[in-house]
């Protein structure tokens with residue numbers, strides 16, 4: 001490099017340093033205002049988290065930017081700025097189905113950003129329990145996978161614990177095969193969560209038909225085993241590979257493209273209507289002809305969109321079923337409120353699980 005080129009580079013770096021200084025000063029100002037908002041909210045014991053406002057902030061920023069700064073980068077930066085401001089208002093503890101690096105962990109970070117404290121729980125029931133007891137502010141659990149279907153333990157938790165659904169997150173699930181060496185010929189056993197093994201069955205049969213598979217409690221647990229045993233390969237997330245220092249043998253080995261999991265965020269409040277909301281219900285129908293029709297009729301009449309219905313056996317009453325139901329709209333929308341009241345008439349019991357902003361499309 002010539003002298004004048006070095007000089008030019010130093011000048012430009014000085015400019016960057018000055019801009020960064022301004023950015024930090026602006027971030028500090030933003031944090032101060034966010035704390036003031038937090039103090040106002042605390043006066044009427046309102047929850048710091050306002051997903052609708054957060055989405056509005058992100059939309060405003062992308063509009064102002066007009067694509068000049070890469071939009072994806074800007075979204076990540078501002079999601080983390082908001083996460084830090086929210087956490088400064090009141091530090092939050094988030095329980096999730098652990099251990100660290102599970103897809104539920106990734107979903108929790110997608111929803112809350114990285115500022116809160118994330119606490120891995122041993123199983124789905126524990127996530128519910130900790131939220132119910134108030135030891136965590138929120139919990140994140142998987143509800144359904146586009147290939148594997150509904151997670152029964154989550155439906156049980158919604159029935160057994162006093163918690164509300166306060167949000168949802170959709171996360172694309174892409175499974176990688178990983179081990180210590182990155183060499184396929186070293187693999188003597190393949191470990192993963194039963195869902196992940198099922199989602200990669202075709203690929204495993206085509207590529208490693210002679211290698212036995214073993215089910216473990218989570219994809220992260222599988223990665224931990226792979227980290228200590230060179231003969232073990234894990235099917236897990238890219239985050240697990242980074243965390244446990246594993247090499248990728250094969251990327252995205254799931255059999256169906258577009259494999260997505262929907263996660264629920266559990267808490268104790270009701271987010272305000274955002275204009276694009278979902279309401280979740282848990283109900284039990286009378287055991288008589290036409291009771292399911294009675295449930296669906298008022299929804300159809302009022303033009304309410306039923307987005308999910310899933311039955312689950314009542315454990316202590318053979319051949320009776322609970323129904324988990326999602327409908328479009330917020331319980332504060334008059335039409336939804338009336339629809340739920342109408343449904344109630346044909347139910348032996350109905351619990352409103354929560355109303356919350358719909359998860360963003362991936």
Ligand SMILES: O=C(O)C(=O)C[C@]1(C(=O)O)C=C[C@@H](O)C=C1
Pocket residue numbers: 034037038048049050051053054057081082083085086089
């Ligand atoms: O506007 C609010 O209500 C705030 O608390 C501020 C803020 C933000 O940083 O922009 C932080 C947390 C909320 O979830 C929404 C937005």
